Amino acid sequence: MPWEDFSVDPRDPAAESLRASDRDRELVLGLLAEAYADGRLNREEYDERAEVVRKTRTLGELPPAVADLVLQTPPGGDGLARASAAELDVPALRAYEATRREALSGLVVITVVLSGIWYVVTGAGFYWPIFVVLAAAANLLRVLLHKRDIIERERRRLERLRQERLEAPEDT
Numbered sequence: 398m399p400w401e402d403f404s405v406d407p408r409d410p411a412a413e414s415l416r417a418s419d420r421d422r423e424l425v426l427g428l429l430a431e432a433y434a435d436g437r438l439n440r441e442e443y444d445e446r447a448e449v450v451r452k453t454r455t456l457g458e459l460p461p462a463v464a465d466l467v468l469q470t471p472p473g474g475d476g477l478a479r480a481s482a483a484e485l486d487v488p489a490l491r492a493y494e495a496t497r498r499e500a501l502s503g504l505v506v507i508t509v510v511l512s513g514i515w516y517v518v519t520g521a522g523f524y525w526p527i528f529v530v531l532a533a534a535a536n537l538l539r540v541l542l543h544k545r546d547i548i549e550r551e552r553r554r555l556e557r558l559r560q561e562r563l564e565a566p567e568d569t
Contacts, residue, residue: 405456413457425450425459432466435494485559489552496547500537507533 403421405412426447433443446462453459467487511526519525540547 403456403459407456407459413455415456417453417456417459421456421459422450422453425462428463428466432463435491437466485552485555486548488555489548492551493544493548497537497540497544500533500540504530504533504537 402424404418405415407413407417407421429438429443429446429450432438433440438446450459450462453462465487508526508530511529515524515526
């Protein structure tokens with residue numbers, strides 16, 4: 398998670414009143430830009446939040462700008478182990494979005510590469526790449542149709558991992 402990259406963890410109540418550095422603001426702006434690129438924020442939301450971040454003075458003002466974009470677990474301890482069940486929805490959704498991007502980019506790359514080979518080698522004629530392109534399209538369709546299942550499977554995996562970390566003996 399991004400919190401370890403800050404000069405001081407902005408979620409720590411003792412650090413809330415400390416002045417935010419330019420680097421701290423840049424970290425939050427980077428998270429906002431990533432969320433915008435992923436489609437989790439529209440342009441208006443991005444601009445609005447970025448303006449707030451640019452005007453922040455203290456560290457305590459930074460976490461609210463990304464509260465719905467990253468886990469907000471408190472400092473001290475394992476973030477996943479301390480995450481609430483609802484907080485696991487965010488990384489589970491991100492895992493689905495990554496799976497969807499991979500399926501879409503796979504379809505595009507396969508289509509472009511095989512179509513190029515087909516055109517160069519045969520010039521025209523039977524479009525034999527259709528079989529591989531259809532398989533890649535079927536994979537994308539599977540991912541799109543099973544969104545809930547993929548998110549739920551990832552959420553269960555994260556819950557198991559969280560439970561293992563909670564049950565693991567702490568090193569002293």
